[in-house]
Amino acid sequence: MPNPLYDALFSSGRDSDRTFLVKADGETLRYRDFHALAARQANALVDAGLTPGDRLAVQVEKTPEALALYAACVMAGVVLLPLNTAYTLTELDYFISDSGARVVVCGPDMADGLQQRAGSGAVVLTLDAAGKGTLSERAERQPSTFSVVDRADDDLAALLYTSGTTGRSKGAMLSHANLLSNSRTLAELWHFDSSDVLLHALPIFHTHGLFVACNVTLMAKASMIFLPKFDLAAMLRLMPQASVLMGVPTFYTRLLADPRFNRELVSHMRLFVSGSAPLLAETHVEFEARTGHRILERYGMTETNMSVSNPYHGERRAGTVGFPLPDVDLLITDPETGAVLPNGQSGMIEVRGPNVFKGYWGMPEKTKAELRDNGFFITGDIGRIDEDGYVQIVGRAKDLIISGGLNIYPREIEALLDEQPAVLESAVIGVPHPDFGEAVLAFIVAKPGQEPDLAAISRTASENLARFKQPREFILLDELPRNTMGKVQKAALRASYKDRYSQ
Ligand code: MCA
Numbered sequence: 384m385p386n387p388l389y390d391a392l393f394s395s396g397r398d399s400d401r402t403f404l405v406k407a408d409g410e411t412l413r414y415r416d417f418h419a420l421a422a423r424q425a426n427a428l429v430d431a432g433l434t435p436g437d438r439l440a441v442q443v444e445k446t447p448e449a450l451a452l453y454a455a456c457v458m459a460g461v462v463l464l465p466l467n468t469a470y471t472l473t474e475l476d477y478f479i480s481d482s483g484a485r486v487v488v489c490g491p492d493m494a495d496g497l498q499q500r501a502g503s504g505a506v507v508l509t510l511d512a513a514g515k516g517t518l519s520e521r522a523e524r525q526p527s528t529f530s531v532v533d534r535a536d537d538d539l540a541a542l543l544y545t546s547g548t549t550g551r552s553k554g555a556m557l558s559h560a561n562l563l564s565n566s567r568t569l570a571e572l573w574h575f576d577s578s579d580v581l582l583h584a585l586p587i588f589h590t591h592g593l594f595v596a597c598n599v600t601l602m603a604k605a606s607m608i609f610l611p612k613f614d615l616a617a618m619l620r621l622m623p624q625a626s627v628l629m630g631v632p633t634f635y636t637r638l639l640a641d642p643r644f645n646r647e648l649v650s651h652m653r654l655f656v657s658g659s660a661p662l663l664a665e666t667h668v669e670f671e672a673r674t675g676h677r678i679l680e681r682y683g684m685t686e687t688n689m690s691v692s693n694p695y696h697g698e699r700r701a702g703t704v705g706f707p708l709p710d711v712d713l714l715i716t717d718p719e720t721g722a723v724l725p726n727g728q729s730g731m732i733e734v735r736g737p738n739v740f741k742g743y744w745g746m747p748e749k750t751k752a753e754l755r756d757n758g759f760f761i762t763g764d765i766g767r768i769d770e771d772g773y774v775q776i777v778g779r780a781k782d783l784i785i786s787g788g789l790n791i792y793p794r795e796i797e798a799l800l801d802e803q804p805a806v807l808e809s810a811v812i813g814v815p816h817p818d819f820g821e822a823v824l825a826f827i828v829a830k831p832g833q834e835p836d837l838a839a840i841s842r843t844a845s846e847n848l849a850r851f852k853q854p855r856e857f858i859l860l861d862e863l864p865r866n867t868m869g870k871v872q873k874a875a876l877r878a879s880y881k882d883r884y885s886q
């Protein structure tokens with residue numbers, strides 16, 4: 384009976400004594416232990432009332448138990464909805480009610496609040512940073528085998544929310560086939576095999592850490608050193624036991640800032656992959672000079688998984704994201720007319736392939752606006768293809784800030800600021816930041832004759848917005864710069880404040 388993701392990623396682990404996960408303290412989990420853990424959880428999810436196609440919202444710290452929930456959902460045909468641990472109750476409430484998730488697994492600190500708020504009447508289970516909680520208690524009472532549910536290629540495996548330029552977050556529907564095609568393609572392209580050990584320090588609530596890193600490892604039956612988060616000291620200590628690292632650019636700048644990160648420490652490493660945000664060409668160059676390795680930069684999105692990658696063999700070109708994957712079509716089009724542009728010209732990046740999502744959950748209009756009838760997805764990123772076929776990301780048509788690999792949509796913050804007392808209007812921008820790549824700045828214009836309380840506004844922001852979205856500063860301006868059409872000139876603000884955090 385078919386279940387595409389289970390069959391390709393998890394089934395062979397059932398009886399395997401190979402090591403799958405190594406924790407920071409050296410404790411190991413074999414493939415068979417992981418499979419049994421996931422099977423117990425799958426039984427517990429069914430016991431909690433979930434049926435195939437239902438959504439499970441998960442906001443938990445990174446642990447083997449948290450990762451097993453992914454496998455458990457695949458086994459039970461349940462759609463996984465992983466959520467950033469930084470999200471506030473207000474943010475969570477939206478995701479849970481929009482997705483109609485009937486069960487939520489969260490950290491113990493969120494449980495009471497969610498129980499009171501979850502208007503949908505969702506069942507709330509807990510899982511803490513030690514892998515304990517009511518989910519684990521229920522799972523421990525369950526059998527370690529599970530009758531895996533049949534799924535078709537197009538059935539959903541995950542719903543990942545991405546913020547939008549116009550306010551409400553959209554749930555990107557990812558099918559079994561979407562995830563599987565990317566796992567196969569990347570494992571092959573990046574030459575993964577069972578001897579690989581991936582140093583895993585990314586969060587597992589986004590595509591990069593959950594699907595790219597874990598699926599490629601599972602596909603190759605390789606293993607992972609599984610760190611709860613990026614921790615420089617642990618990374619330096621464990622690097623000699625690893626063969627591959629995947630990270631956002633902040634990982635690489637933080638490693639380079641430490642003199643202990645040198646050629647000898649990484650002599651046995653096979654591959655360093657970067658993505659989720661632009662890697663500065665100077666970081667690429669400095670990395671090679673320090674270690675002898677050229678970072679392999681790739682490009683993707685929640686909606687598309689990975690679409691473009693620098694080559695494994697061949698030149699990994701700094702400042703580019705490489706070539707479209709073998710099963711991906713990529714076009715550069717005129718953002719106004721959609722006409723295909725010749726190589727060398729900058730325009731909208733559009734991609735099509737088995738990796739591209741099925742649309743936005745419950746938003747047919749938004750899906751239609753971004754996913755063309757011919758299958759091409761309009762990414763909102765501006766790029767060009769150089770004379771050798773390398774794709775370069777040159778900008779963004781969408782108003783988006785990427786800080787430490789996390790996406791922040793200014794519109795969401797501006798909407799909150801505009802509602803505050805004495806605020807006439809606001810503008811939120813990203814400015815260069817040495818650690819996070821970009822940092823968030825908010826500009827506020829007062830209503831005539833009134834004086835906004837910036838401290839109170841900052842408090843409101845921290846109560847409603849995840850920490851990483853909160854502006855670092857709130858700056859009062861007499862007026863926002865505007866063009867002759869009256870449109871706010873964010874580029875002018877960015878230019879004026881570009882050195883705010885330069886070292
Ligand atoms: C933490 N903080 C942040 C960020 N992370 N602020 C802005 N941007 C961030 N990314 C806050 C913390 O809450 C803390 O606040 C302060 O900044 C300093 O925290 P620090 O300890 O330095 O941060 P950290 O815990 O070390 O985290 C930084 C990080 C992490 C390692 C860069 O954010 C991270 O792992 N990022 C990866 C995100 C990711 O996986 N993106 C992939 C998306 P306070 O000072 O108040 O305590 S998937 C994707 O984009 C597509 C598909 C793709 O192509 O991959």
Ligand code: AMP
Binds near residue numbers: 660661762763779
């Ligand atoms: P998300 O919607 O969180 O999946 O973020 C996807 C966005 O991250 C893309 O649309 C790009 O703007 C950006 N991104 C991902 N990888 C890269 C990269 N290698 N270089 C530049 N931007 C990137």
